[in-house]
Amino acid sequence: MDIELMQRVYPFFLQAAWVTIQLSVLTAILGLTCGALGAAMRLSRLAVFRFLGAAYVSVFRGTPALIQLFILYFGGPQVGIQLDAFEAGVIGLGVNVGAYMTETIRGAIISIPKGQREAARTLGLSRWQTFYNAILPQAARLMVRPLGVNLNMLIKSTALVAAISVVELTYTAQRYIGSTYKPFEMFLLAGLLYMIIIYATGRAVAWLDRRVQIN
Amino acid sequence: MGLDFTVVPEHLDVILLGCLWTIFIAVAAALVSFFGGIIFAVIALYAPWIIRQPFRLIEWVFMGTPLLLQLFLIYFGLVQIGIDLPAFVAGIIGLGLHFAVYNSELIQTAILSVDKGQMEAARTVGLSRGQALRKVVIPQAVRDVIPPIGNNMIALLKDSALVSVIGVSELTLSAQRAIGATYRPFEFYLVAAAFYYVINLCMEWVQRRIERRIAISR
Numbered sequence: 001m002d003i004e005l006m007q008r009v010y011p012f013f014l015q016a017a018w019v020t021i022q023l024s025v026l027t028a029i030l031g032l033t034c035g036a037l038g039a040a041m042r043l044s045r046l047a048v049f050r051f052l053g054a055a056y057v058s059v060f061r062g063t064p065a066l067i068q069l070f071i072l073y074f075g076g077p078q079v080g081i082q083l084d085a086f087e088a089g090v091i092g093l094g095v096n097v098g099a100y101m102t103e104t105i106r107g108a109i110i111s112i113p114k115g116q117r118e119a120a121r122t123l124g125l126s127r128w129q130t131f132y133n134a135i136l137p138q139a140a141r142l143m144v145r146p147l148g149v150n151l152n153m154l155i156k157s158t159a160l161v162a163a164i165s166v167v168e169l170t171y172t173a174q175r176y177i178g179s180t181y182k183p184f185e186m187f188l189l190a191g192l193l194y195m196i197i198i199y200a201t202g203r204a205v206a207w208l209d210r211r212v213q214i215n
Numbered sequence: 216m217g218l219d220f221t222v223v224p225e226h227l228d229v230i231l232l233g234c235l236w237t238i239f240i241a242v243a244a245a246l247v248s249f250f251g252g253i254i255f256a257v258i259a260l261y262a263p264w265i266i267r268q269p270f271r272l273i274e275w276v277f278m279g280t281p282l283l284l285q286l287f288l289i290y291f292g293l294v295q296i297g298i299d300l301p302a303f304v305a306g307i308i309g310l311g312l313h314f315a316v317y318n319s320e321l322i323q324t325a326i327l328s329v330d331k332g333q334m335e336a337a338r339t340v341g342l343s344r345g346q347a348l349r350k351v352v353i354p355q356a357v358r359d360v361i362p363p364i365g366n367n368m369i370a371l372l373k374d375s376a377l378v379s380v381i382g383v384s385e386l387t388l389s390a391q392r393a394i395g396a397t398y399r400p401f402e403f404y405l406v407a408a409a410f411y412y413v414i415n416l417c418m419e420w421v422q423r424r425i426e427r428r429i430a431i432s433r
Contacts (some may be wrong), residue, residue, distance in 0.1 A: 062412045062415040062416065063373070063408040063411045063412050063415070064373040064374070064375075064376035064377075064387070064408075064411055066376045066387065067376055067387060067390075067404055067407055067408045067411065068408070070387075070400065070404045071400070071401060071404040071405060071408065074394070074400035074401075075401025075402075075405070076401075078217065078218060078399075078400070079217075079218065079401060156281040156282070157281070158281075159282070159283040159284055160281075160283065160377075162283060162380075163283075163380055169284075170281055170283050170284045170287070173287065177287055177291050181291075181295060182295075183287065183288050183290075183292040183295055184292055184295070187280075187284060187287070187288040190280075190284055191276060191279070191280040194280045194281065194284070195275075195276070195279040195280065198279050199279070
């Protein structure tokens with residue numbers, strides 16, 4: 001193993017890890033937004049919204065994220081959408097992971113027993129008040145852990161933007177493998193940084209999960 | 216520049232060939248991941264400590280890093296140690312091992328949830344531990360685990376698009392070839408997406424049928 005080479009190139013990997021973190025945070029914010037909107041549509045009273053929500057989930061979960069990214073980044077200019085690679089990465093991955101988060105959020109909401117809603121309505125709360133004060137606080141507790149799984153997946157899927165030349169961890173590893181022919185060393189550097197990011201995120205999610213549980 | 220789908224039929228043969236490659240790679244990788252998952256699960260549960268611990272570490276690395284990075288490691292790593300495999304074999308190995316680790320997690324849980332009495336009864340009638348595992352415990356565990364493994368296989372199909380990055384001429388790379396000739400990325404990636412979507416729907420349909428069969432057999 002070439003330790004000297006690893007010492008020489010690791011600052012570039014650290015920089016790339018920072019890009020991966022930025023990508024992950026922005027994607028997570030967009031994903032949660034899309035997930036909340038998607039879940040709202042899927043649970044809507046209007047059939048047209050329910051259909052749109054279901055179609056969103058089915059199409060974005062049914063096709064590879066890589067292809068979705070390519071359509072947005074390479075195909076976008078044909079329909080008047082000009083994005084740089086980083087923006088396309090965040091939007092493409094965010095909308096993709098939003099489809100998975102839609103199902104997570106919806107699952108948590110529908111698992112709250114019906115009696116809770118009926119009781120709140122009986123007490124005279126409006127539909128919105130019922131959702132906001134009775135259903136959501138309980139559902140939010142159930143969401144934390146599965147959303148953590150989505151987040152873990154999201155961080156790993158940020159590697160896909162290497163294919164549209166965003167200089168993040170996987171792209172950096174790929175470039176250095178190409179120039180140094182040391183795949184194992186470069187994998188070790190990039191892999192270690194990914195695992196640190198994923199481990200830290202996992203701990204944060206576990207902490208949040210403990211905080212929101214009642215007992 | 217607008218959209219023009221009239222260029223698609225001319226290149227449809229390339230796309231269809233790519234589609235067949237995608238199906239072939241996904242099926243081959245699925246087989247690797249299924250049997251690999253069983254072997255990994257048995258190692259993780261029953262191997263001696265000295266084998267189990269390093270193995271856990273490898274599993275942890277596979278679950279904590281992106282598939283794309285692993286594909287680069289396997290493709291270029293094999294070349295470095297002198298094994299020059301065609302890209303599609305490296306792709307199948309990479310995809311297969313990656314999902315074997317995820318399948319192994321599921322199979323471990325399933326093996327542990329098979330009633331202890333099954334193992335004991337099998338030992339009592341004279342089977343060795345290995346035979347008892349192979350003939351009694353694992354078949355029952357596998358039945359329980361088929362529906363969640365189905366989800367992994369659907370994920371595998373979608374992730375098979377990644378092997379285009381190491382140069383395997385499957386659906387995604389075929390679409391790229393057509394784009395190279397026509398400069399129509401939107402149209403061809405959309406066509407590729409449609410093919411993936413259809414394969415995906417077929418897999419979901421098969422999965423539902425299998426789940427129903429299993430539900431009846433209980």
